[in-house]
Amino acid sequence: MMGHINNLLIQMVEKHHGSEGVSRLFILARIPKKHYQLEIIYPEEEFQALYAATKEIYGVEDEAAQKAFADYFMEASPVMFPAIFSVAGNARSLFEKIPTIHKQWPAAASAKQFQEKLLILESDEKRLVFKYDSPNHLCGVLRFVAKGVLDHYHEKGTVTETQCALKGAPWCEVEVRFAAS
Ligand code: HEM
Known part of the structure; x- marks a missing residue:
């Protein structure tokens, strides 16, 4: 997944859960905290880990997370x-x-x-x-x-x-x- 989408996900978490939410996101995803470059392709597993952590932070099922x-x-x-x-x-x-x-x-x-x-x-x-x-x-x-x-x-x-x-x-x-x- 290109970094642009990873960044959008992180920005959404920051908007709703602040910088503490972003720190928690990376901890839950088991990824060292970092900034993604918009046009670089990162492993799909990395996006999937961030997305799974986002669902955990919001406490919602897949459909609601995709809507958000x-x-x-x-x-x-x-x-x-x-x-x-x-x-x-x-x-x-x-x-x-x-x-x-x-x-x-x-x-x-x-x-x-x-x-x-x-x-x-x-x-x-x-x-x-x-x-x-x-x-x-x-x-x-x-x-x-x-x-x-x-x-x-x-x-x-x-x-x-x-x-x-x-x-x-x-x-x-x-x-x-x-x-x-
Ligand atoms: C300003 C317009 C848009 C930009 C700049 C943009 C950019 C991107 C980028 C960079 C990716 C990552 C692609 C990858 O890594 O394979 C992506 C993914 C995606 N985009 Fe767009 N996009 C735009 C509009 C749209 C629209 C209008 C739709 C739907 C109608 C859409 C649907 C998707 C979907 C579903 C993915 C996820 C692909 C996956 O499963 O990894 N995008 N977009």
Whole structure:
């Protein structure tokens, strides 16, 4: 996982639980306290340990933790990257840019380790289908962020996970249906 996402998780814990919460996070994750570089790819196990520790600190189950992280992601991302959100101009256009954004994110030193986890299988004015295949199982984050993106652009629509790797499917698929405006 690229350091940007690890950092967002840590920033969310800091917002809700202060610097003591961040210290506890690293202790629970059994990782020496550190800062992550945004564009470097770190081992997936390291993200998973931080995520498991986050759930422990918040005292919530997976779905609630994914919702909290998605909410924080949607609070922070338009402030950090206003140009990405304004250039896209609408939800479908932003969704279509995501695989390229993810692919271009890693620094040259990390590019070889990059694994594409989020793809778009279909996209037209009525619906868009994501394919998500990741050892991190953040399909809840995907669903909630997709809904957050619709809300960001004041668009109506629905987000449904049509198959899930956690329920035995080979990968997750998430369908966004755009309501006619
Ligand atoms: C400003 C826009 C965005 C930026 C800069 C961004 C950046 C990133 C980066 C750097 C990663 C780490 C990728 C990796 O290590 O493999 C990531 C992960 C992820 N992003 Fe985005 N992203 C953006 C928008 C979105 C949107 C709109 C969605 C959903 C519709 C999304 C869904 C995800 C998911 C589900 C992951 C987790 C992948 C995993 O399982 O490891 N992202 N994002």
